[in-house]
Amino acid sequence: MQQSTILPVDMKVLMNHIYEYKKGVRRMVLFTFNKKYEDFAIRRLESQNIKYVIQPVGNDRLNLYFGREECLNAIRMIVTRPLNLLTPEEDFMLGTMLGYDLCSQCERYCERKSKCS
Structure with missing residues (x-):
């Protein structure tokens, strides 16, 4: 067996x-x-x-x-630090590199960027 x-x-x-x-x-x-x-x-x-x-x-x-x-x-x-501490730009680059949906990444970037302002 x-x-x-x-x-x-x-x-x-x-x-x-x-x-x-x-x-x-x-x-x-x-x-x-x-x-x-x-x-x-x-x-x-x-x-x-x-x-x-x-x-x-x-x-x-x-x-x-x-x-x-x-x-x-x-x-x-x-x-170089925890993912939740990445800048909106770093987060966008990472998501794009991982092959995540580009339009979703753009929306996520804009949301995160507007929270920083």
Whole structure:
């Protein structure tokens, strides 16, 4: 009888993100998950030669960015503090880089910018 490994939902989501990245659906991914799965996530990405950046979020959670090297280089420059503290411009760039809907990103930017004024 074959033994199957049961993956937590978080890791199934990660596996789907990796699949989409490998198929070219995404150039970069942001995945937030529980720190207890950090070793698993890193092993999986490294085994597939996928570049990544990890940033602590707090509450035992991590933000894992992975994808193209040029995108990760920009992430290292843009995301230097918690995401909720990004400027409207930084938030817009991040959302756009992650492939979020452009019109929604424009609306979000205008809303955040008007709150700053």
